[in-house]
Protein backbone atom coordinates (compact mmCIF):
# COMPACT_ATOMS: atom_id res chain seq x y z
CA UNK A 423 0.00 0.00 0.00
CA UNK A 424 2.82 2.46 0.73
CA UNK A 425 4.97 3.18 -2.26
CA UNK A 426 7.96 5.38 -2.87
CA UNK A 427 5.53 7.83 -4.41
CA UNK A 428 4.23 8.67 -0.92
CA UNK A 429 4.67 12.38 -0.08
CA UNK A 430 6.94 11.78 2.92
CA UNK A 431 9.68 10.30 0.73
CA UNK A 432 10.08 13.52 -1.30
CA UNK A 433 13.48 15.16 -0.73
CA UNK A 434 13.80 18.25 1.44
CA UNK A 435 15.62 21.28 -0.04
CA UNK A 436 19.41 21.12 0.19
CA UNK A 437 21.04 23.80 2.27
CA UNK A 438 23.20 26.20 0.25
CA UNK A 439 26.71 25.76 1.64
CA UNK A 440 27.85 29.24 0.55
CA UNK A 441 25.41 30.86 3.01
CA UNK A 442 26.77 28.66 5.79
CA UNK A 443 30.32 29.63 4.83
CA UNK A 444 29.44 33.34 4.69
CA UNK A 445 27.70 33.07 8.07
CA UNK A 446 30.86 31.55 9.56
CA UNK A 447 33.05 34.23 7.96
CA UNK A 448 30.76 36.96 9.36
CA UNK A 449 30.98 35.44 12.88
CA UNK A 450 34.77 35.66 12.65
CA UNK A 451 34.62 39.42 11.88
CA UNK A 452 32.60 40.23 15.05
CA UNK A 453 34.26 41.83 18.09
CA UNK A 454 35.01 38.69 20.09
CA UNK A 455 37.74 36.08 20.05
CA UNK A 456 36.75 33.64 17.25
CA UNK A 457 34.67 30.82 18.72
CA UNK A 458 34.08 32.58 22.04
CA UNK A 459 30.29 32.50 21.64
CA UNK A 460 30.51 28.73 21.43
CA UNK A 461 27.35 26.98 20.26
CA UNK A 462 25.61 30.34 19.75
CA UNK A 463 27.86 30.87 16.73
CA UNK A 464 26.90 27.48 15.29
CA UNK A 465 23.18 28.21 15.81
CA UNK A 466 23.43 31.52 13.91
CA UNK A 467 25.46 29.89 11.12
CA UNK A 468 22.86 27.11 10.74
CA UNK A 469 20.10 29.72 10.41
CA UNK A 470 22.12 31.50 7.67
CA UNK A 471 22.05 28.23 5.71
CA UNK A 472 18.36 27.54 6.41
CA UNK A 473 17.21 31.04 5.45
CA UNK A 474 19.78 31.72 2.68
CA UNK A 475 20.70 35.03 4.26
CA UNK A 476 23.42 36.69 6.33
CA UNK A 477 20.76 38.27 8.62
CA UNK A 478 18.63 35.36 9.84
CA UNK A 479 15.56 35.81 12.09
CA UNK A 480 13.61 33.60 14.46
CA UNK A 481 10.71 35.78 15.58
CA UNK A 482 7.76 33.89 14.05
CA UNK A 483 7.52 30.57 15.86
CA UNK A 484 4.84 27.90 15.40
CA UNK A 485 4.07 25.53 18.28
CA UNK A 486 1.69 22.64 17.64
CA UNK A 487 0.99 20.19 20.45
CA UNK A 488 -0.21 16.79 19.23
CA UNK A 489 -2.30 14.76 21.66
CA UNK A 490 -3.55 11.18 21.64
CA UNK A 491 -4.46 8.27 23.88
CA UNK A 492 -2.59 4.96 23.96
CA UNK A 493 -4.04 1.46 24.34
CA UNK A 494 -0.95 0.41 26.26
CA UNK A 495 -1.76 2.98 28.96
CA UNK A 496 -4.27 0.43 30.32
CA UNK A 497 -1.35 -1.80 31.35
CA UNK A 498 0.00 0.22 34.28
CA UNK A 499 2.97 1.68 32.37
CA UNK A 500 2.51 5.28 33.56
CA UNK A 501 2.55 7.00 36.95
CA UNK A 502 -0.66 8.78 35.82
CA UNK A 503 -4.09 7.55 34.63
CA UNK A 504 -5.02 7.77 30.91
CA UNK A 505 -7.73 10.36 31.66
CA UNK A 506 -4.94 12.93 32.20
CA UNK A 507 -4.37 13.19 28.42
CA UNK A 508 -7.79 14.78 27.78
CA UNK A 509 -7.61 16.80 31.00
CA UNK A 510 -4.24 18.28 29.99
CA UNK A 511 -5.56 19.11 26.52
CA UNK A 512 -8.27 21.19 28.20
CA UNK A 513 -5.52 22.81 30.29
CA UNK A 514 -3.50 23.64 27.11
CA UNK A 515 -6.60 25.24 25.61
CA UNK A 516 -7.46 27.14 28.80
CA UNK A 517 -3.93 28.59 28.89
CA UNK A 518 -2.78 27.02 32.15
CA UNK A 519 -0.20 24.46 31.02
CA UNK A 520 3.55 25.10 30.88
CA UNK A 521 3.50 25.20 27.07
CA UNK A 522 0.56 27.65 27.11
CA UNK A 523 2.56 30.05 29.31
CA UNK A 524 5.74 29.75 27.20
CA UNK A 525 3.83 30.06 23.90
CA UNK A 526 2.17 33.26 25.09
CA UNK A 527 5.51 34.69 26.13
CA UNK A 528 7.03 33.84 22.72
CA UNK A 529 4.00 35.24 20.89
CA UNK A 530 3.98 31.91 19.04
CA UNK A 531 1.32 30.62 16.68
CA UNK A 532 -0.13 27.99 19.06
CA UNK A 533 -2.40 25.03 18.28
CA UNK A 534 -3.41 21.84 20.01
CA UNK A 535 -4.12 18.98 17.63
CA UNK A 536 -6.36 16.16 18.83
CA UNK A 537 -4.96 13.21 16.88
CA UNK A 538 -6.80 10.55 18.87
CA UNK A 539 -7.98 11.43 22.35
CA UNK A 540 -10.76 9.06 23.42
CA UNK A 541 -12.75 11.67 25.36
CA UNK A 542 -14.88 14.26 23.52
CA UNK A 543 -13.21 17.68 23.71
CA UNK A 544 -15.01 21.02 23.98
CA UNK A 545 -14.40 23.22 20.95
CA UNK A 546 -11.89 26.04 21.34
CA UNK A 547 -10.26 28.51 18.92
CA UNK A 548 -6.81 26.89 19.22
CA UNK A 549 -8.07 23.29 18.97
CA UNK A 550 -7.70 21.29 15.75
CA UNK A 551 -10.10 18.42 16.45
CA UNK A 552 -9.25 15.65 13.97
CA UNK A 553 -9.03 12.38 15.93
CA UNK A 554 -7.97 9.40 13.81
CA UNK A 555 -9.61 7.02 16.35
CA UNK A 556 -10.29 6.89 20.07
CA UNK A 557 -6.69 6.07 20.93
CA UNK A 558 -4.40 3.39 19.53
CA UNK A 559 -4.77 -0.34 20.10
CA UNK A 560 -2.68 -1.85 22.91
CA UNK A 561 0.61 -2.69 21.15
CA UNK A 562 1.44 -5.38 23.70
CA UNK A 563 -1.26 -7.44 21.88
CA UNK A 564 -1.57 -6.08 18.34
CA UNK A 565 -0.33 -3.31 16.02
CA UNK A 566 -1.05 0.11 17.53
CA UNK A 567 -2.66 1.27 14.27
CA UNK A 568 -3.65 0.15 10.81
CA UNK A 569 -1.72 1.28 7.71
CA UNK A 570 -4.59 3.60 6.84
CA UNK A 571 -4.57 5.16 10.30
CA UNK A 572 -0.79 5.57 10.24
CA UNK A 573 -0.93 7.37 6.87
CA UNK A 574 -3.82 9.55 8.10
CA UNK A 575 -1.87 10.56 11.22
CA UNK A 576 1.25 11.40 9.14
CA UNK A 577 -0.91 13.55 6.83
CA UNK A 578 -2.66 15.22 9.78
CA UNK A 579 0.72 16.30 11.14
CA UNK A 580 1.87 17.56 7.75
CA UNK A 581 -1.32 19.63 7.33
CA UNK A 582 -0.50 21.66 10.45
CA UNK A 583 2.63 23.34 9.06
CA UNK A 584 2.08 27.10 8.64
CA UNK A 585 4.52 29.76 7.45
CA UNK A 586 6.94 30.43 10.28
CA UNK A 587 10.67 30.72 10.88
CA UNK A 588 10.76 27.78 13.31
CA UNK A 589 8.48 24.83 13.89
CA UNK A 590 8.12 23.23 17.33
CA UNK A 591 6.07 20.07 17.78
CA UNK A 592 4.94 19.14 21.26
CA UNK A 593 3.12 16.03 22.43
CA UNK A 594 0.74 14.92 25.16
CA UNK A 595 -0.25 11.30 25.66
CA UNK A 596 -0.25 9.24 28.83
CA UNK A 597 1.68 6.06 27.93
CA UNK A 598 3.66 7.62 25.08
CA UNK A 599 7.08 7.05 26.64
CA UNK A 600 6.27 3.32 26.26
CA UNK A 601 5.65 3.88 22.54
CA UNK A 602 8.83 6.00 22.21
CA UNK A 603 10.94 3.36 24.01
CA UNK A 604 9.54 0.58 21.81
CA UNK A 605 10.31 2.66 18.70
CA UNK A 606 13.90 3.17 19.86
CA UNK A 607 14.30 -0.53 20.71
CA UNK A 608 13.17 -1.55 17.23
CA UNK A 609 15.03 1.15 15.27
CA UNK A 610 18.28 0.95 17.25
CA UNK A 611 18.14 -2.77 18.03
CA UNK A 612 18.36 -2.20 21.78
CA UNK A 613 16.68 -4.22 24.55
CA UNK A 614 13.87 -2.64 26.56
CA UNK A 615 16.21 -2.59 29.58
CA UNK A 616 18.14 0.17 27.76
CA UNK A 617 15.27 2.16 26.23
CA UNK A 618 12.63 2.12 29.01
CA UNK A 619 12.69 4.65 31.85
CA UNK A 620 10.42 6.31 34.44
CA UNK A 621 8.40 8.54 32.06
CA UNK A 622 6.06 10.65 34.23
CA UNK A 623 7.60 9.19 37.39
CA UNK A 624 7.44 5.40 37.76
CA UNK A 625 9.45 3.96 40.65
CA UNK A 626 11.70 0.91 40.45
CA UNK A 627 8.94 -1.76 40.40
CA UNK A 628 6.91 0.13 37.84
CA UNK A 629 9.93 0.50 35.56
CA UNK A 630 10.63 -3.25 35.77
CA UNK A 631 7.02 -4.02 34.80
CA UNK A 632 7.21 -1.53 31.90
CA UNK A 633 10.53 -3.02 30.68
CA UNK A 634 9.10 -6.58 30.74
CA UNK A 635 5.94 -5.54 28.89
CA UNK A 636 7.81 -3.54 26.20
CA UNK A 637 10.41 -6.32 25.90
CA UNK A 638 7.69 -8.86 25.10
CA UNK A 639 5.91 -6.42 22.77
CA UNK A 640 9.02 -5.77 20.65
CA UNK A 641 9.70 -9.50 20.31
CA UNK A 642 6.04 -9.96 19.24
CA UNK A 643 6.26 -7.29 16.50
CA UNK A 644 9.84 -7.85 15.28
CA UNK A 645 8.99 -10.51 12.64
CA UNK A 646 6.56 -8.08 10.94
CA UNK A 647 8.92 -5.10 10.80
CA UNK A 648 10.37 -4.21 7.37
CA UNK A 649 11.30 -0.62 8.07
CA UNK A 650 10.62 2.59 10.01
CA UNK A 651 7.03 2.87 8.76
CA UNK A 652 6.21 -0.57 10.22
CA UNK A 653 7.84 0.42 13.51
CA UNK A 654 5.68 3.55 13.66
CA UNK A 655 2.50 1.63 12.82
CA UNK A 656 3.13 -1.32 15.17
CA UNK A 657 4.28 0.48 18.34
CA UNK A 658 3.81 4.22 17.73
CA UNK A 659 1.00 6.57 18.63
CA UNK A 660 -1.24 8.92 16.63
CA UNK A 661 0.51 12.00 18.08
CA UNK A 662 3.93 10.46 17.33
CA UNK A 663 2.94 9.71 13.72
CA UNK A 664 1.57 13.25 13.37
CA UNK A 665 4.91 14.60 14.66
CA UNK A 666 6.77 12.49 12.08
CA UNK A 667 4.55 13.91 9.31
CA UNK A 668 4.91 17.47 10.64
CA UNK A 669 8.72 17.23 10.88
CA UNK A 670 9.10 15.88 7.35
CA UNK A 671 6.66 18.43 5.89
CA UNK A 672 8.32 21.32 7.74
CA UNK A 673 11.73 20.25 6.39
CA UNK A 674 10.28 19.80 2.89
CA UNK A 675 9.00 23.41 3.08
CA UNK A 676 12.39 24.69 4.26
CA UNK A 677 11.21 25.51 7.78
CA UNK A 678 13.70 24.39 10.45
CA UNK A 679 12.39 22.20 13.25
CA UNK A 680 13.31 22.52 16.93
CA UNK A 681 12.88 19.06 18.46
CA UNK A 682 11.72 18.90 22.10
CA UNK A 683 12.37 15.88 24.38
CA UNK A 684 12.26 12.10 24.54
CA UNK A 685 9.07 11.28 22.61
CA UNK A 686 9.62 13.96 19.98
CA UNK A 687 13.21 12.76 19.44
CA UNK A 688 11.87 9.23 18.84
CA UNK A 689 9.51 10.79 16.25
CA UNK A 690 12.46 12.69 14.73
CA UNK A 691 14.40 9.43 14.40
CA UNK A 692 11.47 7.82 12.56
CA UNK A 693 11.32 10.90 10.28
CA UNK A 694 15.05 10.69 9.53
CA UNK A 695 14.87 6.94 8.86
CA UNK A 696 11.88 7.44 6.51
CA UNK A 697 13.43 10.44 4.79
CA UNK A 698 17.13 11.08 5.58
CA UNK A 699 17.00 14.50 3.82
CA UNK A 700 14.98 15.71 6.85
CA UNK A 701 18.01 15.54 9.16
CA UNK A 702 19.77 18.81 8.11
CA UNK A 703 16.56 20.74 9.01
CA UNK A 704 16.45 19.50 12.62
CA UNK A 705 17.87 21.28 15.67
CA UNK A 706 17.66 19.68 19.12
CA UNK A 707 16.56 21.85 22.03
CA UNK A 708 17.31 20.01 25.24
CA UNK A 709 18.49 16.85 26.92
CA UNK A 710 15.57 15.22 28.72
CA UNK A 711 15.93 13.50 32.10
CA UNK A 712 14.47 10.35 30.49
CA UNK A 713 17.62 8.14 30.39
CA UNK A 714 17.30 6.78 26.82
CA UNK A 715 16.99 10.25 25.31
CA UNK A 716 20.80 10.36 25.02
CA UNK A 717 20.75 7.16 22.95
CA UNK A 718 18.20 8.62 20.52
CA UNK A 719 20.15 11.87 20.21
CA UNK A 720 23.44 10.03 19.58
CA UNK A 721 21.81 7.98 16.82
CA UNK A 722 21.35 11.26 14.92
CA UNK A 723 24.66 12.86 16.06
CA UNK A 724 22.51 15.47 17.80
CA UNK A 725 23.83 17.73 20.56
CA UNK A 726 20.99 19.58 22.29
CA UNK A 727 21.19 23.25 23.30
CA UNK A 728 20.01 23.01 26.92
CA UNK A 729 20.24 20.46 29.71
CA UNK A 730 17.79 21.39 32.46
CA UNK A 731 16.68 17.93 33.68
CA UNK A 732 13.24 18.62 32.19
CA UNK A 733 10.95 15.67 31.33
CA UNK A 734 7.62 17.39 30.76
CA UNK A 735 7.08 17.12 27.01
CA UNK A 736 4.38 19.42 25.46
CA UNK A 737 7.16 21.16 23.49
CA UNK A 738 8.23 22.90 26.70
CA UNK A 739 11.97 22.21 26.40
CA UNK A 740 11.98 23.50 22.83
CA UNK A 741 10.08 26.63 23.85
CA UNK A 742 12.70 27.24 26.57
CA UNK A 743 15.47 27.13 23.96
CA UNK A 744 13.87 29.71 21.64
CA UNK A 745 15.20 32.78 23.53
CA UNK A 746 18.71 31.30 23.31
CA UNK A 747 18.30 30.99 19.53
CA UNK A 748 16.83 34.49 19.26
CA UNK A 749 19.75 35.96 21.21
CA UNK A 750 22.25 34.00 19.08
CA UNK A 751 20.74 35.67 15.99
CA UNK A 752 20.63 39.12 17.66
CA UNK A 753 24.36 38.85 18.38
CA UNK A 754 25.07 37.67 14.83
CA UNK A 755 23.07 40.56 13.32
CA UNK A 756 23.84 43.34 15.79
CA UNK A 757 27.44 43.09 16.96
CA UNK A 758 30.05 45.43 15.54
CA UNK A 759 32.87 44.04 13.44
CA UNK A 760 36.51 44.59 14.45
CA UNK A 761 36.79 47.06 11.57
CA UNK A 762 33.62 49.03 12.52
CA UNK A 763 34.63 49.30 16.18
CA UNK A 764 38.30 49.98 15.52
CA UNK A 765 39.34 47.00 17.64
CA UNK A 766 42.69 45.36 16.80
CA UNK A 767 42.53 41.71 15.74
Ligand SMILES: O=C(O)c1ccc[n+]([C@@H]2O[C@H](COP(=O)([O-])O)[C@@H](O)[C@H]2O)c1
Nearest residue numbers: 500595597598599621622683684710735
Ligand atom coordinates in the same frame (compact mmCIF):
# COMPACT_ATOMS: atom_id res chain seq x y z
O1 LIG B 1 9.60 14.95 26.61
C1 LIG B 1 10.10 14.20 27.47
O2 LIG B 1 11.31 14.05 27.58
C2 LIG B 1 9.15 13.47 28.40
C3 LIG B 1 9.65 12.52 29.28
C4 LIG B 1 8.75 11.88 30.11
C5 LIG B 1 7.38 12.15 30.05
N1 LIG B 1 6.91 13.06 29.17
C6 LIG B 1 5.45 13.36 29.09
O3 LIG B 1 4.75 12.47 29.93
C7 LIG B 1 3.77 11.74 29.21
C8 LIG B 1 4.22 10.34 28.96
O4 LIG B 1 4.71 9.71 30.13
P1 LIG B 1 4.17 8.26 30.52
O5 LIG B 1 4.85 7.99 31.82
O6 LIG B 1 2.68 8.43 30.68
O7 LIG B 1 4.57 7.38 29.42
C9 LIG B 1 3.55 12.46 27.91
O8 LIG B 1 2.43 13.29 27.99
C10 LIG B 1 4.85 13.24 27.71
O9 LIG B 1 4.58 14.52 27.19
C11 LIG B 1 7.76 13.71 28.35
Ligand SMILES: Cc1cc2nc[nH]c2cc1C
Nearest residue numbers: 502506594622734735736
Ligand atom coordinates in the same frame (compact mmCIF):
# COMPACT_ATOMS: atom_id res chain seq x y z
C1 LIG C 1 0.21 16.57 34.66
C2 LIG C 1 0.90 16.14 33.40
C3 LIG C 1 1.27 17.10 32.44
C4 LIG C 1 1.90 16.67 31.25
N1 LIG C 1 2.34 17.33 30.17
C5 LIG C 1 2.86 16.46 29.32
N2 LIG C 1 2.77 15.26 29.84
C6 LIG C 1 2.16 15.33 31.05
C7 LIG C 1 1.84 14.37 31.99
C8 LIG C 1 1.20 14.77 33.17
C9 LIG C 1 0.86 13.73 34.19
